[in-house]
Structures are given as C-alpha cells and as structure tokens.
Amino acid sequence: MKLTRTARRQAAPAGIAAVALALTLTACAGAGGGGNSGAAGSDGGPVELTLATVNNPQMKDMEELKSAFEEDHPDITVNFIQMEENDLRDAVTKDVATDGGQYDIVTVGSYEVPIWAQNGWLTDLSGDLESDADYDVDDLFEPVKNALTVDDSLYAVPFYGESSMLMYNKELLDEAGVTMPEHPTWQEVADIAREVNSDDVDGICLRGKPGWGEVFAPLTTVVNTFGGAWYDAEWNAQVDQPEFEEAVQFYVDLVADAGEADPVSTGFTECLNNVSQGRSAMWVDATVAAGLLEDPESSQVAGKMGYAHAPVVETEESGWLWSWNLAIPETTQNRDAAVEFVKWATSKEYHQLVGTELGWSRVPPGARNSTYEIPEYEEAAAAFAPITRDIMLAVDPEQPGVAPQSWTGIQYVTIPEFQDLGNQVSQDLADVFAGRSELGPVLDRAQDLAQDAGDAQK
Amino acid sequence: MTSSRLRGALITAVTWVLVLMFFFPVAWMVFTAFKPEHQAATSPPTFAPDLTLDRFGAVFDRDMLPYLINSFSASLGSTLLVLALAIPAAYALSIRPVTNVRDALFFFISTRFMPVAASIIPVYLLLQSVGGLDNITWLTILYVGVNLPIAVWMMRSFLAEVPREVIEAAQLDGARLGTEIFRVVLPIVLPGVAAAGLICFIFAWNEFFLANLLTAQVARPTPPFLTSFVDGRGQFLAVLSAAATVAIVPVVLAGWIAQKQLVRGLAMGAIK
Numbered sequence: 001m002k003l004t005r006t007a008r009r010q011a012a013p014a015g016i017a018a019v020a021l022a023l024t025l026t027a028c029a030g031a032g033g034g035g036n037s038g039a040a041g042s043d044g045g046p047v048e049l050t051l052a053t054v055n056n057p058q059m060k061d062m063e064e065l066k067s068a069f070e071e072d073h074p075d076i077t078v079n080f081i082q083m084e085e086n087d088l089r090d091a092v093t094k095d096v097a098t099d100g101g102q103y104d105i106v107t108v109g110s111y112e113v114p115i116w117a118q119n120g121w122l123t124d125l126s127g128d129l130e131s132d133a134d135y136d137v138d139d140l141f142e143p144v145k146n147a148l149t150v151d152d153s154l155y156a157v158p159f160y161g162e163s164s165m166l167m168y169n170k171e172l173l174d175e176a177g178v179t180m181p182e183h184p185t186w187q188e189v190a191d192i193a194r195e196v197n198s199d200d201v202d203g204i205c206l207r208g209k210p211g212w213g214e215v216f217a218p219l220t221t222v223v224n225t226f227g228g229a230w231y232d233a234e235w236n237a238q239v240d241q242p243e244f245e246e247a248v249q250f251y252v253d254l255v256a257d258a259g260e261a262d263p264v265s266t267g268f269t270e271c272l273n274n275v276s277q278g279r280s281a282m283w284v285d286a287t288v289a290a291g292l293l294e295d296p297e298s299s300q301v302a303g304k305m306g307y308a309h310a311p312v313v314e315t316e317e318s319g320w321l322w323s324w325n326l327a328i329p330e331t332t333q334n335r336d337a338a339v340e341f342v343k344w345a346t347s348k349e350y351h352q353l354v355g356t357e358l359g360w361s362r363v364p365p366g367a368r369n370s371t372y373e374i375p376e377y378e379e380a381a382a383a384f385a386p387i388t389r390d391i392m393l394a395v396d397p398e399q400p401g402v403a404p405q406s407w408t409g410i411q412y413v414t415i416p417e418f419q420d421l422g423n424q425v426s427q428d429l430a431d432v433f434a435g436r437s438e439l440g441p442v443l444d445r446a447q448d449l450a451q452d453a454g455d456a457q458k
Numbered sequence: 459m460t461s462s463r464l465r466g467a468l469i470t471a472v473t474w475v476l477v478l479m480f481f482f483p484v485a486w487m488v489f490t491a492f493k494p495e496h497q498a499a500t501s502p503p504t505f506a507p508d509l510t511l512d513r514f515g516a517v518f519d520r521d522m523l524p525y526l527i528n529s530f531s532a533s534l535g536s537t538l539l540v541l542a543l544a545i546p547a548a549y550a551l552s553i554r555p556v557t558n559v560r561d562a563l564f565f566f567i568s569t570r571f572m573p574v575a576a577s578i579i580p581v582y583l584l585l586q587s588v589g590g591l592d593n594i595t596w597l598t599i600l601y602v603g604v605n606l607p608i609a610v611w612m613m614r615s616f617l618a619e620v621p622r623e624v625i626e627a628a629q630l631d632g633a634r635l636g637t638e639i640f641r642v643v644l645p646i647v648l649p650g651v652a653a654a655g656l657i658c659f660i661f662a663w664n665e666f667f668l669a670n671l672l673t674a675q676v677a678r679p680t681p682p683f684l685t686s687f688v689d690g691r692g693q694f695l696a697v698l699s700a701a702a703t704v705a706i707v708p709v710v711l712a713g714w715i716a717q718k719q720l721v722r723g724l725a726m727g728a729i730k
Contacts, residue, residue, distance in 0.1 A: 050675050055686045055694075081675050082520075082686040094671055098582060102592055102674035268691060273499045288691050298496035298693060 047337040048077045052092055053107040054324060055082040058160045058364045061354055062345055068353060069344045076337045078105075085213075092329075096121040101331035104338045108156055110147045110323045111213075111412050117155040123328045124153040128339045135343055139368050144323045147397050147408055156325035157346045161366025162286045163319035163391040164221060164411075166308040167293060169301055172196055172281040186222065186250065186311040189282065193258035196281040205271035205280035206255050208263025208433045212412065212422025215429065217320060218284055220411045221310060223247040224401035225318040230413050230450060233404045235457040237450035239425075239443055249439055252432055264430045276301055284310055286322070287391065290384030291361060307387050309394075314402050319391040320411035323366065351377075366392055406457070417453035424449055484706075491700035498696035513700035522683065522704060529679040530708065531594050533662040536601035540609045540658045541651060543602070548613030549639060553625060563614070566607040574604070574667050585672060594677040600668055605658040612657065616650030616723070617643065652716045653723030663709055680705045 053059045063080045070077060081103075083091060092106045096116065108116060116122050129137040137145075137154070141161055148156045166189065168180050176196045181188065193203030207215045223229065228243035238244060255263045260274060272289055274280040276299035283289070296302040310318040326342045328335060344350060351371050354363045360380035363371055365388060371377055372389045381388075400410040407414040412422070425446040431437035490498050491514065493507040550556050551563060581600070582591075590596035620643055628642040644651065666681040673679065684705055687698040713720065 052674070055689050056691050057689070079675055081678065083670075083682065084685040084688040085690045087670050087682060087685055091671055091674075094578075094582060095674075098579075098586060100582075100586055100591060269499075269689075269693065272693065273501070276496070277500055279501065286691065292692060 046075050046077070047334050048079060049104040049334055049337055049341060050079050050081065050102065051105040051107075051341075052081045052083065052088060052095075052103045054085050054088055056160070056324065057362070058324070059107065061358055061362055061364075062159070065350075065353055065357060069341060072344075073337075073340060076340065078341055096329045096331060099331050101329075101333065103329060104332040104334045105342060106327055106329060107159075107324050108327045110144070110158075110321065110325065111409065111414060111418075113148045113156045113325060113327065114150050114408065114414050115416055116327070117150040117153070121330055122155040123330055123332075123335060124155060125157060125328065125339070125342070126152070126154045129154060129157065129343065132343065135347060136370075139348065139370050140346075141367060141369060141392055143321055143392065143395055143397055144367065147321060147323065148325055156327035157342060158323040158325045158367040159346050160288075160364045161321070161323035161392060162288045163321055163366070163388065163395055164218065164285055164310050165287050165290075165319060165387060165391055166282060166284050166310055167275065167290060168192075168282040168306050168308065169275070169278065169280075169304055170306045171301075171304045172201060172278070173306075180306060180308055183309050184311045186225070186313050189284075189311045190250070190254050190258070193254060193282060197258035201278070202260050202274065202280040203258030204254065204282040204284070205260050205266065205274045206251065206263070206284060207267050207271065208255060208260075208430070209265060209267040209270075210423065210426040210430045211267075212419050212426065214267050215426050216422045217322075217411045219248065219251055221318050221320050221400070222251050224410065225311075225313045225315045226250070227314045227402045229401045229403060229405060230418075231405065231454050233406050235406060235454040237447050237454050239450045240447040245439065245443055248429070248443065252429075252439065255433065263433045287319075287384065287388040288365060290388070291365070291381065294383050295361075303383075305383065307384050309387070309391055315400070317391065317394045317396070318400075319395045320400075321392070321395050321397050321409075322411070415453065415457055417456060421446075421449050421453050487699045488703050490696055491703045493696050495693045495696045498699070499693065513696045514704070516697050517687075517701045517704060520683075522680075522701065525678055525680045525683040526705075526708070528594055528673075528677055529663055529681075529705075532598045532601055532677075532679055533659050535598040536605060536662045537655050537658045539598070539602045540605045541655055544606060544609035544613050544654065545639070545644070545651070547606075547610050548617050549643070551610070552614045552617040553620065553643065554635075563611065566610050569603075569607050578667070578671060581668075582672065591672060592674045592677045594673075594679075597669065597672060597677055597679070600672070601662040601665060604665070604668075605661055608661070609654045609658055612654040613647070613650060616647045616654075620646050649719040649723035651723075652719035656712060656716050656720060659712060660709055 059080070059082065063082075066078050066080070088107065089112070092103060092108070094100065095102050096106070097119075108122075113122070129135050140158060144158045144161045145154065148154055148158070166180070166184060173180060173192065173196060176192075178192050178195055180192065189204070195203070197203030207218055209215055220230070223244055226243050226247035228241060228245075228247050229238045232238055260266050260270070260280065266274075268285060268289070271280065271283050271285055272292060275283045275289075276293055278300055290305070290307060293299050293305050294302050310320075312318045326345060328338045328342065332338055346367065348368065348370050351363050351368065351374070355374065355376055360374070360376040363374070363377050363381075365371070365381070365385070369389075372385060378385060395410060397408050397410050399405060412418055425442070428437065428442040428445060432439050432442055492509045492511070493504065494510055494512065497504045497507040547566075551559050556562065585591050585593075585596055588596075624642060624646070625638060628638050633642060664681060665679075666685075669679045670682040670685075673682070684698065684701050687694050687701050
C-alpha cells in the first residue's frame with residue numbers, strides 16, 4: 001500500500017529525526033584519536049604511526065616509554081593498538097594481504113616473517129639497519145636473526161626472543177630426594193616427575209591446549225629430539241613414522257601419569273599459575289617464564305626454582321626458538337618514520353632506557369647479545385639469564401632434529417598451511433588426552449593432512 | 459502445604475537456581491576484577507583476597523574511554539537506524555501487508571543464514587574501496603544491516619498482536635497512516651520497540667568479529683579492546699575481568715532503565 005501525501009508528511013519527521021540523530025552520533029570517523037591521517041612525512045609534516053602489537057609485557061613497556069622517542073622526534077607520534085595474539089594475526093594478515101594500509105608497524109612472530117616476506121608483504125630492512133653503525137645489527141642473536149632473514153635480506157627485527165627450558169621447584173625435588181642434571185634426558189625428567197607426583201603436587205606441567213602454537217610448541221620439540229619430524233627434506237609427511245608416534249605417546253603418557261588434571265585446558269598461563277603456586281614441580285616451556293616465576297609479588301616459588309636445558313633424547317639441544325619482531329608492511333605511507341621507530345625500539349639504548357626507567361629485570365630478553373653483558377641485567381636476572389642465553393645460542397633452527405629439513409624453524413614448519421594442520425591435529429589430540437580416542441587413528445589422519453600440506457610445497 | 463503451593467515453591471526454587479547459575483559467572487568476573495593479579499587464578503579459588511582497585515587503574519591507564527565512546531556511537535546509532543527502518547517495514551508486513559509477505563520475511567531472515575566470516579573479504583574490500591575502513595559510520599551501517607532482520611521479525615510479531623478493532627476505530631475516526639502508526643499503534647507496542655531496540659543495542663555493543671577486522675585505531679570499539687588484555691606470556695585474568703566489568707556497565711544500565719518495558723515486551727508480548 002502506498003503512503004498518502006499527508007501520511008508521508010506525518011511519518012517523515014520521526015524517521016528523519018532518528019536517522020539524523022544516528023548519523024550525528026556516528027558522523028565522525030571515531031573517537032580513537034587522530035588515526036592514520038597524518039601527512040606521510042614526505043612533505044615534512046607531522047607523522048602519526050599506527051603500531052599493531054601483541055599485548056605482552058615487553059610491548060606494554062615500550063608503549064610506556066614511547067614518549068622518550070616522541071620527545072626526540074617531535075614530528076612523529078606513535079599509536080599502539082594492542083591485540084590478543086590470534087586477533088592480531090587475523091587483523092594484520094587481512095590488512096597486509098589486501099593492501100589495507102591501516103598499520104605502519106606490526107609485530108610479527110618468527111613463524112610468519114619468512115612467509116610474509118616471500119609474499120612481498122614486508123619491507124626489507126637490511127639497508128636501513130646495516131648502514132647505521134650505532135644500531136649494530138650484528139649484535140642481534142644469530143639464530144633469531146637467521147629466522148627473520150630471507151634471501152640474505154632482514155625483514156623484521158626482534159624486540160623479544162625466547163627459547164624453552166626445564167624449570168623445576170628445587171624444594172619439591174629435594175623433598176623427594178632427587179636432583180636434576182643441567183642437561184637432562186626426557187626419560188630422567190619423566191622418572192623424576194613420576195617420583196615427585198602426589199595428590200597435592202603434579203610432577204610436571206606440560207601444555208595440552210589445542211592449537212599449533214599451544215600444545216604443538218613443546219610437543220614438536222619432543223618429536224624433534226625423539227628423532228621424528230613433520231616432514232623429511234622432500235616434504236614427505238613423517239607423522240606416521242615410529243619416532244613421531246613414540247614421542248607423542250611418551251608426552252601423552254607422561255601428562256596422564258604425572259601431569260596436570262586437565263591438560264586440554266592447559267596452556268602457558270595455566271602452567272604458570274600451577275608452578276608459581278607450588279602445585280606443579282616441573283615445567284618445560286618458554287624461557288621468559290623464569291622472570292615471572294622469580295617475581296616475589298606474583299609467585300610463591302621465587303628463589304626456589306632451578307633451571308635446566310630442555311630435556312633431550314637423540315639431539316644435543318631441544319629448546320625452541322621464538323621471537324616477536326617489529327616489521328614494516330609494504331603498504332605503509334610512513335616508511336621512514338616507521339624505520340626510525342623500529343630502530344629505536346630494538347636498539348641497545350632502548351634496553352638501557354628500560355633498565356633505568358622500569359627496572360633491569362624488565363629489559364627485553366633474547367634479542368641482543370649485549371643485553372647479557374649489562375652488569376645490572378646480569379645481576380637482576382642472575383637465576384635464568386645465563387642459561388637463557390646459552391640455550392638461545394645453542395639451538396639450531398636449520399636442523400633441530402636428527403635429519404635435515406627444508407625449512408628454518410624448530411617448533412613449527414614454516415609454511416602457511418602449518419597453522420591449520422597444527423590446529424586440526426591438536427584438536428584430535430585433545431581427544432587422546434581426554435581418553436576418547438586412540439593415538440593411532442589420530443596420527444593416521446594427521447599423516448593425510450600433513451601430506452596434503454606437504455604436496456603443496458613440492 | 460497444598461500440592462499447588464508446593465509446586466509453586468518448587469518452581470520458584472528452580473527459577474532461583476537457574477538465575478544464580480546464569481548470574482554466578484558475571485558475579486565471579488566482577489569479584490575477580492577486585493583481586494590482585496596473582497590471586498585471580500589460584501586453585502582452590504581465593505574467596506578472601508586482598509581487594510584492590512589496581513586492575514581498574516590499569517584498564518583506564520590504557521585509556522578505555524575512546525573505545526567506549528566508539529561502541530556507544532555505533533550501538534546507539536545503529537539501533538536508532540534499525541528501529542527507524544524496521545517499524546515501517548514490519549508495519550508493511552503485518553498490519554497493512556504488502557504482497558508476498560512470506561517471501562519478504564524469508565528474505566530478511568535469509569540474510570542471517572550465511573556466517574559473517576563468509577562475507578568478510580568482500581565487505582572488507584568494498585569498505586577499502588570507499589575509504590570506509592576504521593570508520594565508525596561505516597561500522598554503524600554494517601550493524602544496521604546485521605540487526606535489521608531481527609528487528610523486523612520482532613516488530614512484525616509485536617505488531618501482529620495489535621487488535622484490528624483499535625486500528626479500524628482509528629481509521630473510522632479519520633486517522634491517516636502516519637497518525638495510525640505514531641499515535642495509535644506505536645504507543646501500544648512500545649514495550650516491543652524497547653525490547654527490539656535493546657536486543658539490537660546489545661548485539662551491536664557485543665559484536666566482535668567485524669569490529670576487530672574492520673577497525674584499527676580511530677573507530678575501534680570496546681570488544682576488541684577487551685581481548686587485547688589477554689597476554690600470551692603472563693597473568694591477565696584480573697585486569698581482563700576489570701575491563702569486562704567496565705564494558706558491561708552501559709548495557710546493564712540500559713537494561714535496568716528499560717526493565718519494565720522489556721519484561722512486558724520479551725516475556726508477555728508487546729500489548730498484554
């Protein structure tokens with residue numbers, strides 16, 4: 001039915017008022033700030049940089065200290081957008097893949113850097129960094145730098161790096177009358193875990209939460225040291241090989257016998273809570289955890305912890321290698337200003353600034369050799385800094401297992417398909433942890449999935 | 459006690475249990491927001507923590523206000539637009555039905571069949587081409603599109619309950635269409651309008667997927683801001699609870715204010 005002329009006249013004011021109010025409310029671009037509209041810097045005007053980052057302690061510290069950079073560079077403002085790790089991956093992947101240009105600087109994990117660089121999404125930073133002698137690019141940890149290098153070009157710089165190690169509660173082990181060697185084997189660790197395990201205390205905490213970056217971070221290092229691998233050098237899937245199955249079965253059995261009650265819900269944070277409250281005797285996870293366990297404000301086990309290299313079987317080292325890095329998308333309109341900030345935030349001077357302004361224990365670990373030569377840092381992080389450095393320099397991302405591999409990376413396979421592969425297999429593995437599935441069929445399916453992903457690389 | 463009284467008491471008790479089950483997680487979140495970080499995830503849980511406002515301080519140190527303003531703009535703006543469009547549409551689908559009402563209704567609801575994830579790339583590219591990324595106006599328009607079908611369906615069912623005699627009486631008295639809608643029908647279905655409006659407001663306020671992918675900084679609303687407190691290498695439960703507690707305040711207030719209308723609109727039908 002058509003509205004009559006009078007009815008239209010009568011109906012119009014309310015509708016128009018509502019629409020006008022709605023549009024007035026939303027007429028501005030938003031309340032978040034000036035955004036990306038600043039001049040590109042090419043005309044010498046002010047530049048507003050947008051930095052998308054994970055919300056980890058090192059980046060929170062960087063945001064706190066950014067005013068020092070802005071004082072030295074009065075024409076540059078840096079806006080931080082902090083996101084949860086997976087949200088960040090989604091948002092930044094979509095932005096750089098579609099030339100969105102929303103971000104001038106992004107934090108990218110060491111897994112993505114080579115993939116994104118090969119896609120042409122990141123700018124090559126080699127020239128900018130090597131031409132600046134004060135920056136001292138050779139001071140960056142070599143294994144970390146190698147993981148960020150594609151065809152001799154450096155596409156990102158680390159602001160934080162980590163390996164993995166064994167952390168154990170000395171008090172609990174002493175009570176059980178056992179000692180931990182500095183380079184333990186997995187069998188020794190499993191024996192100690194079963195020995196220490198009781199109704200009140202878990203012998204060990206190991207991640208079981210599904211996700212390629214959750215359970216498969218520690219589990220892939222176990223597979224590596226058991227002599228297994230996701231792929232051989234020709235991208236043939238190796239998940240159905242006995243070494244892979246033996247490693248996963250060992251991990252599942254150890255968690256069932258002496259691990260946490262609910263492995264499928266347990267990731268880094270849950271293990272951190274368990275260990276820091278004295279409810280788990282041991283933990284194999286990121287080296288950065290040591291700083292949190294030694295903080296008396298948040299941990300009941302500060303001063304009671306011992307640290308050892310990640311347990312091994314067939315290899316000499318079994319730690320992983322991960323770094324969060326600053327990279328500049330190709331789509332940025334503010335490259336020069338972005339490079340200035342990236343250099344500042346990953347420089348030796350920045351580490352000094354963190355130490356003097358926020359405390360030496362908060363200096364970003366695992367990025368620069370020189371950090372470990374700062375006396376104040378050595379003192380503040382005496383319990384774990386030396387072993388962290390030793391492990392980070394000892395791990396080999398080119399060949400972490402017993403056989404050569406075609407990618408650079410330890411706890412992941414540096415192909416785009418690995419996220420999906422790891423996520424799917426870890427979901428199936430959750431059923432094994434929960435006793436709903438047998439390992440054999442799960443690994444059979446994983447072999448098929450892995451082979452599909454491997455075929456795409458051939 | 460008679461059996462009907464006993465049954466009434468039982469229903470009341472079960473209702474309370476259900477209410478407490480639904481309310482407990484929210485209450486626990488608010489309680490956790492006042493705990494220090496290291497007492498937020500203990501086992502067994504800490505029931506007598508050292509209460510502190512530190513975590514709220516940490517939230518506002520991150521400058522939460524612009525995110526709340528963006529959420530408020532997008533939610534209220536989209537809700538008003540949705541109601542402005544849904545009421546006439548529902549009118550034309552119930553009281554003065556157009557031809558093929560069923561097809562029109564099916565079309566409206568069919569726009570909700572496909573998951574948003576399936577359309578995000580075209581939406582993103584379209585917004586990119588018109589300069590609509592990180593823009594609260596465009597986010598508002600998208601929320602209108604997402605919530606309009608629900609509002610049309612809700613309003614249609616409310617309008618269908620309006621007694622025809624009342625409308626016919628108004629028409630006999632010479633009321634034109636506008637008078638009929640705004641002075642006769644709308645006052646009757648006001649609880650329904652409040653219910654539909656609040657549902658749309660809550661949906662827009664809580665929407666995460668589009669907000670996370672289509673905004674970066676300037677137009678970023680509260681939900682993606684909340685998840686930014688998740689720290690992959692540390693403890694974050696108390697600060698996340700504090701941020702979430704702040705984030706639910708506007709919705710709780712809106713629900714509180716519209717409580718009477720809402721109960722009528724949602725539980726009893728718009729005009730009973």
